[in-house]
Amino acid sequence: MKFFKRLNKPKTTQSILPFRLNVLLVIVFVLFALLVGQLAYLQLLNGTKFQAEVERSDKTVIAGNVPRGLVYDSKGRLIVDNEPSSAITYTRSATVKTTDMFQIANRLQKYIYIDDANLTARDKADYYLADENHYKKVQKIINRHLTEEEQQAEPERQEYRRAVAYVKKQHVTLTPEQQQAAVIFAKMSAAYQYSTVYIKSYQTTPQEVAQVSEHQTELPGIQVGIDSQRSYPMGDSMTSIIGKVSTEKQGLPDDRINQLLAQGYSRNDRVGTSYLEQEYEPILKGSKSLTQIAVGTNNKLTDSLQKYKGEKGDNLNLTIDADYQNKVDQAVHSIFNTALANGVTQYADGAYAVAMNPKTGAILAMSGVHYNPKTGKMTDDSLGVINRTFVMGSAVKGATVLGGLMSGAITPDNSVLPDDPVYLPSTPIKKSVYPVGTFGALSAQKALEFSSNIYMMRLAMRIGNAKYVPNSYIHIDDDIFQKLRGYYNQFGLGVKTGIDLPGESSGIEGATTNSNGIVKVGSALDESYGNYDAYTLLQMVQYVSTIANGGYRMRPYLVNSIQKTQNDGSMGAIIHQTQPQVLNRVDFNSSQLNVVKDGFYNVVHGNGGWTTAKQLANVKPAIAGKTGTAQSFYYDPDNPNNVDPPQTITSSMVAYAPYDDPQIAVAVVLPNLSSEKGEYNLSLIKSIITAYFDTDTKDN
Incomplete structure (x- = not known):
């Protein structure tokens, strides 16, 4: 029996081995089937989706600026234009390093000149530390009291902040050439991936354009482009009403940055920051061009395709006739200068006037001059009509x-x-x-x-x-x-x-x-x-209107219509016409x-x-109106606790003409005169109304 037992052992082992192999084969088969199924799921069912995702990550759409809309007066005369000029730009690629930009800035400063008056201590520190040798030297100094573990644990940004603080304390001196390079470097550093910034966009000379073009191969990312600045062909008397546009350096205003970013703006975009430029920003800005760029595996640009060429901003046609506005400006300045010569302006704030079509609310003119009685400085202040208040x-x-x-x-x-x-x-x-x-x-x-x-x-x-x-x-x-x-x-x-x-x-x-x-x-x-x-004086003219x-209390307005511009620069279709609006009866x-x-x-x-x-009885056409004189006390901000402030006179008037079929309503005010003698309010009303009917004004 022992013999048979020894013979049976090999037989048992051989019978178990094929079984295990079969189990392994089944497991491998199942895993292989699952793998094939997953590949089929990825390739057949979701292949398009994942392909699009790959393409999306390899292609980026960048936006380009377009010219802002223009502003015209009621006669179609250009009062706000875009003055084109050559510009030096920089487009930042995905792989560019700080040291690369440092080298490009040092090369570029040889070919262009940039005003470095606004160069900050931080700009100087950033430029200084962009030199690898400088940064390593500063690193050793600021880390000499730290252990190796502390250095490794500290975030890189924190270390850089300490390095900047150290350099600023040292008051590093830069040569004139380095200062130029530092300004350029600061502008380049403000660009984010695939965005374009202006290195020099104003007063770029033909020689600078030629030099940059000649050496463009050694200046990766630097290009010669076109920029535009707001200009005022008919003078700057209305610039305070029109408002300002931010520079690229200023970018989006802090108080509206989140709102504008949500609307698709970039941080360094130029936007209207005040008055008409701000109020009509969505109209004036236009729509940016869109260019799709393809990036290869090495993050180099391989292709670009313009998807949308962009559209220039729409234009504003104002209710104001520029000729009449100039006459009102002259009248305001002339009357105030007369008061100045007569010695009654020792506490005066200036003079203001506004004219409106009482039937529609269209503003015909808006003018003001602000006077500082301590310095004798006089500045245009048309906006005082809407943002200054007076006891009338x-x-x-x-x-x-x-x-x-x-x-x-x-x-x-x-x-x-x-x-x-x-x-x-x-x-x-x-x-x-x-x-x-x-x-x-x-x-x-x-x-x-x-x-x-x-x-x-x-x-x-x-x-x-x-x-x-x-x-x-x-x-x-x-x-x-x-x-x-x-x-x-x-x-x-x-x-x-x-x-x-x-x-x-x-x-x-x-x-x-x-x-x-x-x-x-x-x-x-x-x-x-x-x-x-x-x-406000605007409330006064609305009241008399x-x-x-x-x-009918009419809503005042400055923009009569919004108009497109044709590709050849000619005026296009009217896309919006302002309709008179009754606020209440x-x-x-x-x-x-x-x-x-x-x-x-x-x-x-x-x-x-x-x-x-x-004294206005002989003015034609006949005027109706109401004079105003308010007594007050001069408030001296440098002596706010003065127990015996001087008494002053605010002289005002509201009027309309012709009295039986009003076409114009006017309000004027001369605050804080030292005497009510002189009838400056009457003289100003007469000048404004007479000028209106002497001017070939457009019917608003």
Whole structure:
């Protein structure tokens, strides 16, 4: 039996081996099948998707800038252009190193000159450390107190920041050539992968272009291109309205950077940063060109294909006639210079004027000059019309009278009120300019003609249901300010006008109660004749336009239309025409309106001894309007706690012409004069209205 057992052992081993091999073969087969299945899944079912992904990673689309849209006046005359010039550009590839850019900058500085006045200490440090030898030397110094483990653990960026700080402290001196190279290096470093930046884009000479072109093979990424700068063929009087465009170095403004990046801008793109350039940025910018570039395995450009050539920005046609604008500018400067020569501007802020079509809201002219009485410096400040506020005085009385008429405090047939001064306890007498007792009573029309402060105060007391006893506290409705301002707001006083410019002020409202929470009655009376709240001049012209056109508060606008440009540079199709927009209709009837219109006409054409603007009676066509004089105190920012500040006069006026079919509405203000003598407001109104009808202006 032992014999048979020995013979049976080999037989058992042989029978197990094929079984194991079969199992292994099955496993291999299953794995192979799974592999084939996965390959089929990748190749057959998702091959297109993955191929597209590969192609996407190998191809990149880069955007190129296009010229901004132009700006024309109402006659089609070019007032904002793009002035082309040769430019030196740099396109950064994917493989370029800091040391490469350092070498290119050193070569390029031999062929071009760049103003290095704005070279910063950080720019110098970055350039210095771009030299490998310098960086290694600085590395040793700043790391001498660190262990090897600490050096390895420190992030590379942190080490570089320490290196920059060290170099800045050393105040490294660069040669003039190195400073030039440092400026170039800083501009090149601002470029990101496959983006193009301007190394020199202004005042590039033909010699510089020739030199760069000749040595382009030793300057990888450097090219000769074209750039453009904003220019102003008809002068720069309107540049403050038009606004500014950022430089490539400035790039996107900090306060809008996230918003603009979300819209597809790049950080170094040029954008409108103020006023019309900013407001109409989406129109003026155009659409960038798109070029698809192919990158090989070595990250070198292998091909490029323009997918979209881009489209130049659309153009703006303004409501302003450049000739008329220049005449208004001259009038503002001339009148203020007259006041300057007469010695009444020692506290003055300047002079401002705005003209508008009262039927449409189209701005016809907008001008201003800001004056610094301490330095004597005078600067153009057209935007003061929308962003500066002034206490305008009696010019707002038309809104007070219409408020009284709409409230029922007076009626067109019964508007006479006593013209006795108002006496409040511990307060100077509140009266009009003319002597006490000049008039026993006045109608609303005569109160406007003679600019009676007393009438407006007594009207406000009626609106507020006041109980008045001379020399006693006046009990008046707690909401008197809300009532008065509610009427003023309907005309646009104290609210934004809606003009198509950013940065508009809504005005300044004075306090309504004292520290004890009691209504400031005296201030409410001051409010009634325009000597409390402050308004912009644009609000004033909107207010008088609302009276002139019969009660429609029109939205002011500067852009009349938006227009394409043909490929040959000629004007293309109008793609947007601004339509007049009524913001609200003031709820007065024609008989109520006629009370104020008659009063405004009499302000100029009345024959009373206290008629305030009869000097304009001979102007053709006939003018209607309202003068304003507000008394205030000069605030000296260098002496804010002055207990005895000098008193000043703000002189204003609103007007329209012709009085029976208004085509133009005007508002002017000369703040903080030291004397009301001189009638500068009347002279300025006369010049502006006369110039309008003498100028062949376009109908807006």
